[in-house]
Structures are given as structure tokens and as C-alpha cells.
Amino acid sequence: MTVKALYDYDFPSADRAEVFGDDQLVYVLWDGNPLLCSAACFRVPKHMPFGEFLSTVVHPWAASDPDFDPAAVHNWRLFDEAIDPEADRSLAELGVGHKALLLFSTH
Amino acid sequence: MSSTLRKVGIDIQESEDNRALIDAIRADNPDLTIRHLPGLVKLQAAGQIVINRQTVEEKLGREWDTGEFQLAIVSYAGNFSEWDDDRILVKWEH
Amino acid sequence: MTIELSKTARKKLPLKERYARLTRDLDWEPSYVAREELFPYTRYEGIKIHDWNGWQDPFRLTVDAYYKYQAEKDKRLYAVLDSFAQGQGHLTLSDASYLNAVKLFIQGVTPLEYAAHRHFAFLARHLEGPAPRFAALCQSIDELRHCQTQIHTISNYNKYYDGFHSWSKMYDRVWYLSVPKSLLDDAMSAGPFEFLISISFSFEYLLTNLLFVPFMSGASFNGDLPTMSFGFSAQSDESRDMTLGLEAIKFLLEQDDDTVPIIQDWIDKWFWRAYRMSGLVAGMMDYMLPKPVMAWNEAFELYFEDQMLGGLFPDLKYYGIKPPRHVDDAIAEKDKLSHDIYRILHNFSFAAALTTQTPSETHMAWLSEQYPQTFDRYYRPVWEKHRRIEASGGRVFFQGLPQLCQVCQVPMAFSEASDPTQICLRRSEFRSETFHTCSDGCKWIFDREPEKYVQAWLPVHQIHQGNCGGRSIPEVLAWYGIQDGDNGEYKGSPDQQAWASWHADETGPVK
Numbered sequence: 001m002t003v004k005a006l007y008d009y010d011f012p013s014a015d016r017a018e019v020f021g022d023d024q025l026v027y028v029l030w031d032g033n034p035l036l037c038s039a040a041c042f043r044v045p046k047h048m049p050f051g052e053f054l055s056t057v058v059h060p061w062a063a064s065d066p067d068f069d070p071a072a073v074h075n076w077r078l079f080d081e082a083i084d085p086e087a088d089r090s091l092a093e094l095g096v097g098h099k100a101l102l103l104f105s106t107h
Numbered sequence: 108m109s110s111t112l113r114k115v116g117i118d119i120q121e122s123e124d125n126r127a128l129i130d131a132i133r134a135d136n137p138d139l140t141i142r143h144l145p146g147l148v149k150l151q152a153a154g155q156i157v158i159n160r161q162t163v164e165e166k167l168g169r170e171w172d173t174g175e176f177q178l179a180i181v182s183y184a185g186n187f188s189e190w191d192d193d194r195i196l197v198k199w200e201h
Numbered sequence: 202m203t204i205e206l207s208k209t210a211r212k213k214l215p216l217k218e219r220y221a222r223l224t225r226d227l228d229w230e231p232s233y234v235a236r237e238e239l240f241p242y243t244r245y246e247g248i249k250i251h252d253w254n255g256w257q258d259p260f261r262l263t264v265d266a267y268y269k270y271q272a273e274k275d276k277r278l279y280a281v282l283d284s285f286a287q288g289q290g291h292l293t294l295s296d297a298s299y300l301n302a303v304k305l306f307i308q309g310v311t312p313l314e315y316a317a318h319r320h321f322a323f324l325a326r327h328l329e330g331p332a333p334r335f336a337a338l339c340q341s342i343d344e345l346r347h348c349q350t351q352i353h354t355i356s357n358y359n360k361y362y363d364g365f366h367s368w369s370k371m372y373d374r375v376w377y378l379s380v381p382k383s384l385l386d387d388a389m390s391a392g393p394f395e396f397l398i399s400i401s402f403s404f405e406y407l408l409t410n411l412l413f414v415p416f417m418s419g420a421s422f423n424g425d426l427p428t429m430s431f432g433f434s435a436q437s438d439e440s441r442d443m444t445l446g447l448e449a450i451k452f453l454l455e456q457d458d459d460t461v462p463i464i465q466d467w468i469d470k471w472f473w474r475a476y477r478m479s480g481l482v483a484g485m486m487d488y489m490l491p492k493p494v495m496a497w498n499e500a501f502e503l504y505f506e507d508q509m510l511g512g513l514f515p516d517l518k519y520y521g522i523k524p525p526r527h528v529d530d531a532i533a534e535k536d537k538l539s540h541d542i543y544r545i546l547h548n549f550s551f552a553a554a555l556t557t558q559t560p561s562e563t564h565m566a567w568l569s570e571q572y573p574q575t576f577d578r579y580y581r582p583v584w585e586k587h588r589r590i591e592a593s594g595g596r597v598f599f600q601g602l603p604q605l606c607q608v609c610q611v612p613m614a615f616s617e618a619s620d621p622t623q624i625c626l627r628r629s630e631f632r633s634e635t636f637h638t639c640s641d642g643c644k645w646i647f648d649r650e651p652e653k654y655v656q657a658w659l660p661v662h663q664i665h666q667g668n669c670g671g672r673s674i675p676e677v678l679a680w681y682g683i684q685d686g687d688n689g690e691y692k693g694s695p696d697q698q699a700w701a702s703w704h705a706d707e708t709g710p711v712k
Contacts, residue, residue, distance in 0.1 A: 003652045004392060006245050013634055013655035015662045025665060027604045027637070032622060034583045035597060037544040037614040039604035039624070043665040043672075061601040066590060079628075099635040101604075101626065113512050120433050145421040145494075146429060173216070177260070177270050181436040182410055184508040186516075187259035187444055192216045199512065200451075201519035 017098040022046055024098040026091065028058055031075075031103045035065050039101065050094060051087025068106075075105040112154035115185030115197050119148045125179050127166040128158075135162050147181060155198035156185070220261035225254070228331035240329045246392040249457040253330030256452045260441050267339055271346065274434050281430040282354055291361045295423040295491040297700035298691050302489040303355060303428060304364040304555040306416055309381045309481060311351045312372040316385040317400060318344035324393055333452075336445045340401075343438040354431040362696050363686035364554045370682045371554055374669065376660035377481070377546070379610045383657060384478050388471075390653075394453060395467050401446035403471035407513070409439055410504035411479050415486045418494040447513075454520040461521045470649065472525035473642035477609035484542030487568065488560060496571035498535040506532065527642035533618045536575040540568075541614045544583065548599035549612070552674065554683055556691035559587040579621045596690050602661045606639035607654055608646050613639045631655060 003009045017024065024046050029039035040061050044053060062068045076083050079101055085094050096102065119125050129148055133139050136156050142149040150156060163171045173195055189196040213219065231239050243250065321341035328334050359365035372378045388399040417432025453460050483497035514524045550557040560568065565584060568576045590597055603612035617623040627644040629636050631651040638644040647654050663669050670680025686695035
């Protein structure tokens with residue numbers, strides 16, 4: 001226990017996985033585009049296929065930038081590792097777990 | 108010598124009353140620099156700034172308690188090393 | 202010409218003695234309760250105090266003097282508030298868009314005053330020495346005064362402009378206000394000594410000029426007499442509060458050598474937490490003032506680098522204290538901070554109780570001049586893209602929710618020191634769960650006390666949990682208390698339209 005307290009300081013985490021049930025939080029960063037100030041935070045089913053994740057979640061958000069071209073998306077990373085996500089594999093199968101960070105580039 | 112001493116500073120509200128106060132501080136602190144910003148007068152000196160009640164009273168033309176300085180001060184850089192009925196001293200301790 | 206002054210002898214006690222009799226001499230040793238029972242909070246943080254009477258109060262204020270001077274300050278302030286209202290001062294601002302800075306202030310700063318008031322009242326009971334207790338009592342009343350006077354000062358604008366109406370409710374709910382709220386909650390849930398270092402020292406001394414003077418000077422430059430007057434009125438309290446902060450740290454350091462590393466850790470933590478929050482001020486100074494005062498980088502150099510690093514820390518070196526751990530990161534950021542913060546607000550003002558707008562050509566020329574190293578290269582292209590999109594009728598907002606830092610709770614929009622085009626991403630694992638932070642500073646804070654920060658009420662995650670009125674944006678905005686006119690783009694907003702119409706019948710030059 002690192003927090004100094006007059007009692008046993010032990011409390012559950014506010015955003016632990018079980019709070020989201022079959023869903024999870026996933027962050028997506030459009031690397032190198034300062035028009036969007038930060039990564040986005042989405043709540044999605046753990047077993048959502050990646051293709052559906054792109055078309056229903058990521059692309060609509062990325063289209064906040066009117067110059068967004070889905071065909072230009074490449075160079076996916078999961079945290080620091082390059083990945084090559086296939087459209088029919090689920091987020092869970094791809095190793096994209098609760099509070100994972102995905103990054104992509106468009107140039 | 109003064110070039111090696113760190114600057115202390117006092118920021119004072121720009122007001123009618125405080126003009127006399129600033130005059131008094133200038134009289135007792137020969138190396139004082141004064142910079143005007145909107146509504147604010149920034150006083151700086153190397154090492155220390157002293158405020159003597161007697162000098163303030165002479166410039167103001169009335170009695171003045173050192174406690175009244177609380178109404179004038181906006182902020183400061185340094186320590187209040189002394190504050191009694193006759194004198195206030197701002198300087199760095201170490 | 203000399204002036205004859207009254208030569209009657211002063212009948213009152215000298216200041217020093219008056220102060221001792223009305224503070225120290227009213228204390229007593231408990232006779233039927235153990236000291237530890239009477240003061241249960243002063244040991245658990247590991248701070249050792251050998252002599253509480255070592256606390257010096259240079260202001261030597263007594264209750265009678267306190268109320269006399271405070272009443273005088275209030276009288277002067279309320280006279281200004283009345284005359285501004287009587288003179289229709291709400292029409293003499295530089296521009297209605299300036300008021301977004303004031304909205305940020307009442308939503309994000311005023312509630313902090315109230316929180317500080319509460320906690321200083323707690324300290325006024327629970328610190329063991331009469332001098333620090335009395336100083337804490339004065340500060341508690343000071344903070345309540347600030348809260349009240351800010352409310353009165355700003356209430357006049359609420360009659361004419363949007364965004365001011367529900368600041369207290371919004372402080373508890375709205376995403377960008379969790380930044381100041383979580384800071385005070387963190388301090389209030391720490392022990393009394395950490396609170397003294399976090400608020401009295403780091404907030405009220407180290408960074409106070411960076412937090413207050415920009416707002417107050419901004420007010421002065423932009424025709425906002427009431428806020429400026431409030432600022433000067435409060436700042437004279439602040440000098441006393443700053444003194445408490447400095448006295449607190451010296452007192453603690455002088456008591457025992459074992460205290461030094463504990464204090465150093467707290468300085469490291471609280472400098473960074475308060476500095477991250479001051480980013481909101483940076484964004485305000487550089488982007489929300491039609492008549493800017495000075496740029497953030499200049500203010501940071503003057504108020505922090507020169508006065509604090511150059512003045513205060515050499516003083517503290519005597520005790521073995523070093524400048525804050527991540528101070529170099531703050532210095533490295535000074536040409537980027539305001540631009541990163543305003544990009545956040547600009548992206549998300551659809552969900553805020555203030556409006557934002559892309560800077561004009563003139564404004565960008567000023568930014569370019571103030572930030573020769575960074576603006577034209579990294580930020581002008583972004584704003585020019587916004588201008589192009591807006592010229593054809595569009596307006597970019599972030600169609601989603603941002604990634605927030607687990608500690609400071611600001612959207613993670615800060616960049617790596619080595620590369621302004623790379624978002625700074627840090628993370629930690631705790632109990633098999635991932636936590637994201639925006640910087641080395643916030644990561645260090647998280648890793649030091651993870652049990653605390655894993656409990657954070659992060660607005661974005663709470664929305665996703667369904668705890669903020671619903672999962673859709675309109676439901677969330679309703680829960681936030683945001684009404685039409687409060688949010689979004691400034692141009693075309695009710696505030697902007699009202700301003701234009703109120704000045705439309707002028708026969709002279711219109712601003």
C-alpha cells in the first residue's frame with residue numbers, strides 16, 4: 001500500500017474490465033493529424049470484427065476531418081507493435097483488449 | 108555587490124493612495140526599479156526592499172499602520188523577513 | 202513643506218505582542234484528552250513535528266485587523282461592481298468573445314475557491330499549533346470571500362450572456378472541469394501536510410502568478426473592470442496566502458531532516474499537477490483574449506522561470522530541496538502548451554459551456570511573433586485548414602470522445618519534447634489493468650500512488666458507462682446542464698449576435 005492512510009486503503013478501479021461486461025474501451029489515434037487533438041475513446045463489443053469496427057466506429061470519427069480517405073489508412077499499430085488486422089477477425093482475437101491503444105497513419 | 112544578490116519584488120495596486128507608498132519605498136530603496144503594467148506597479152530590487160512607516164507617513168500626509176500595506180500588495184517574490192509596527196522587510200532568507 | 206503629524210503616543214500594544222496575545226496565548230494543553238486524540242491527522246503522513254511553536258506568521262494578523270482590512274477591500278470592490286453595472290459595462294468589453302475566458306474562470310476556478318475554503322477550515326481545526334491554525338482560519342475565510350466575490354462579480358454577465366448560469370453543477374459533471382476538480386479532490390483527500398504543500402505552496406505560491414495574473418490582466422486589457430477589480434482585491438489576500446505556503450514549507454523542512462524527501466516528493470507531484478491545470482490558463486491567454494496581454498511563454502518565463510526557479514528555489518536549496526522533478530518538461534513545452542490546449546477546446550466546444558473560434562489572420566500574426574519556434578511550423582497549418590473548411594460553411598468538431606490522462610484528466614493532446622508532431626503517450630499496468638497518462642510527469646504521479654488514481658472519475662469513461670445521462674451526446678449535454686447558446690462555435694452564436702445587435706445602432710466607429 002503506497003497511499004498513506006489511517007485505514008486499509010484498498011478500493012476497486014473505476015474502469016476495470018468487468019464494469020463494461022461484454023464491451024471494452026478502445027482508444028484509436030490518427031497518428032500525425034493535428035486537426036484531431038488526441039486519440040478517441042470508444043466503447044465497443046470485445047468480439048466486434050475489425051472490419052465492422054472500422055466502418056461503424058473509426059471511419060465516422062476520422063471523417064471529422066473532411067479530407068479523411070479510408071483507403072489511405074495503413075500502418076496499424078497496437079501499442080508499440082505493428083499489426084496487420086484482418087477485417088473478419090475480432091478485436092479480442094487480434095489482441096485488442098480493454099483500454100488498448102490502436103494507431104494508424106494516412107501518409 | 109548588488110549584482111550578485113537575487114531580486115526581490117513586490118507588486119502593488121495602482122491607486123491614488125499607493126502613489127505615496129511607492130514614493131516612500133523609492134526614497135528608502137535607491138536601487139529600486141519600477142515597472143508599470145495595467146493597474147499594477149512592479150517594484151524590484153536586488154537583495155531586499157524595506158518599507159518604513161515614517162517615510163510613508165511623510166509622503167502620505169497622514170498616519171499609516173504597517174498593516175495597511177495588506178490593502179496595497181498584490182503579490183511578491185521573496186520573504187517577509189520582518190513586519191512590525193515600524194518596518195516591513197522583504198528579502199530572500201538564504 | 203513638512204506636514205505636522207499627530208504626536209500623541211500610541212496607546213495600543215506593539216504588533217508583535219498584540220498578535221501573540223490574540224493567537225498563541227489563547228492556546229492550551231489538553232488536560233483530559235490525549236493530544237493524539239485531539240489531533241488525529243498530524244502523524245500518519247510520516248511528517249515529524251517537534252515544536253509547533255516554530256511556525257512564524259510574518260503578517261501577524263489579528264482578528265480585528267483581519268476584518269477591518271477585508272471589509273475595506275469588499276467596500277472598494279462592490280463600488281466598482283455597482284458602477285460597472287450602472288454604466289452598462291457589459292457593452293464596453295473588447296468583444297463578447299472575451300467572455301469565454303470569464304466562463305472558464307467561473308466554471309473552473311470559482312469552485313476551487315470553495316473547495317479550498319472547506320479544507321482550510323478543516324486545517325483550522327486539525328493543525329496542532331495556534332499560529333498555523335489561525336493562519337488556516339484566515340485563509341479559509343479568504344477563500345470563501347474569493348468564491349463569493351467572484352460569483353457577485355461575474356453574475357452581472359449572466360444577465361446578458363450565455364454559459365454562466367450553472368457553473369456549480371457543471372463543475373461536478375463536465376469533462377474539462379474535471380481537470381480542476383480532480384486536482385482539488387486529490388489535495389483534499391491527502392493528509393493535512395500534503396495539502397499544505399499542494400495548495401498553499403504549489404498552487405498559492407509557486408504557480409499563483411501564472412494562474413491569476415493572466416486572468417486579471419486579461420480582464421483589464423479587455424474592458425472587464427469587475428473581474429480585474431476582483432483580481433486585485435483577491436490578490437492582496439493572496440500575498441497572505443502565499444506567505445502561509447512559504448511558511449508551511451519552511452516550517453516542515455526545519456523540523457526534521459527526515460521530512461526533506463517527503464516534501465520533495467510532494468513538490469514534484471504538485472508542481473506537475475498544478476502546472477498541467479495551468480495549461481487551461483495558457484490556452485486562455487493566447488487564444489481567448491481579443492486584446493492579449495502577453496503570451497504564455499513570456500508569462501511562464503517571468504513568473505516561473507525567473508521568479509521561482511531563479512528566486513525561490515535557490516532559497517530552498519538551503520534545506521536540501523531541488524527544483525521540481527519534471528520542471529524541464531514544462532520549460533520545454535512553453536512554446537507548445539497553449540496551442541495544444543486550444544486545439545482541444547476548439548475540437549470539443551460543442552460539449553462545453555463556452556464557445557471557441559479559429560484565430561483570425563491578425564491573431565495568427567501575433568501568435569507567430571510570440572512563438573517564432575513553433576507557431577508557423579506546427580500550428581498555423583492546423584488553423585489555416587480550419588479557416589478553409591469554415592470558409593465553405595463547415596466547422597470541424599471531434600465526432601467522438603477523447604482519450605483522457607488518468608491523472609490530470611486533460612485530453613491527451615500533448616506532444617513529445619523531441620517531436621511536436623508526436624502525441625506523448627505513456628502507460629502503466631496496475632492489477633492487470635492498463636492506465637494511460639499524458640506525460641512523464643503524470644505517469645510518475647500515477648506510479649507513486651496507483652491505488653488512488655485508479656479510482657478517478659474520468660468523464661469520458663463515465664459517459665461510456667452510462668453514468669452521465671445517457672450514451673448519446675444530446676443526453677450528455679442535457680445532463681451537463683448545457684443550454685443552447687452555451688456551446689459550440691463563437692461566430693454566429695447568440696452571444697456574438699447579441700453583441701452585434703447591441704452595437705448596431707451606434708453612430709460612431711464600431712469595433
